[in-house]
Structures are given as structure tokens and as C-alpha cells.
Amino acid sequence: MNSHLPCQGCRGLCCGPVPVTEQELKKIRKKVKAMPAKIRVELKNQQRHFGTCMFYDMEKDKCGIHDARPSVCRAFGHYSNLVCFRKPKAAAAEPWRSLGSTVGILSVDFTWRDFK
Numbered sequence: 001m002n003s004h005l006p007c008q009g010c011r012g013l014c015c016g017p018v019p020v021t022e023q024e025l026k027k028i029r030k031k032v033k034a035m036p037a038k039i040r041v042e043l044k045n046q047q048r049h050f051g052t053c054m055f056y057d058m059e060k061d062k063c064g065i066h067d068a069r070p071s072v073c074r075a076f077g078h079y080s081n082l083v084c085f086r087k088p089k090a091a092a093a094e095p096w097r098s099l100g101s102t103v104g105i106l107s108v109d110f111t112w113r114d115f116k
């Protein structure tokens, strides 16, 4: 989800399983650990559509780890290989490339069990 795009109301439309680097994973772990237990449990137990990112907050209609979200999420909508479905013109001609090596996919390789 990106703040310069018309994200409100998308309800996680583009938030699927995303690749993470070791550094991003570390940042997310720190973020989840710092959440009040009540918020963490609520986020964890939310019903999501099949394939929707485990950190998407369905109730608040936004990313549940926004300031710790991976770089691919920040880049979404602004590159030719990450085109926003609602505002395709916001994408530049060049593709996005990850600056680090991916250690796995959120929601697939890393689930809530990995963020205790």
C-alpha cells in the first residue's frame, strides 16, 4: 500500500505474499514485538482473503506494520513490474529491483509463528 496512490478502500487488493530481505525481516520482528499484545493478537486473528498478506489490517484497511513494511511494498505502484491496478500511470518505465537478497516470502515462509 502506498500513500501517494488511491489506496483507501482497496482492502489489501495488492497486499499479497511479499519477498523480504534479512534486514527487513529483522525490522518487522522488532515492530511486531513492540506492538501491544492486544493489537498483535487482534491483527493475527483477523479473517483475511486467501492470499492477502498476514500483516494487512482488514479492520483499519491499512498495512498493520506500515513503517516496517518491506521495500517492495514501498515501491509498489511506481515501477513497470509493480503497477497499481487502480492508477497504472503512476508507474515509471523502469522495473523495480530489490537491493538485497530475499530470504523468503511473508505469509508463506514466515508466518505468525515466526513473529512471537
Ligand code: SF4
Binding pocket: 001, 002, 005, 006, 007, 008, 010, 011, 012, 013, 014, 015, 076, 077, 084, 085, 086, 087
Ligand atoms: S492497488 Fe494501488 S491503490 Fe490499491 S492499495 Fe494497491 S497501490 Fe494502493
Ligand code: SF4
Binding pocket: 001, 014, 015, 016, 018, 053, 054, 055, 056, 057, 062, 063, 064, 065, 066, 069, 070, 073
Ligand atoms: S507488509 Fe504491509 S504493505 Fe506489505 S503486503 Fe503486507 S500489508 Fe501490504
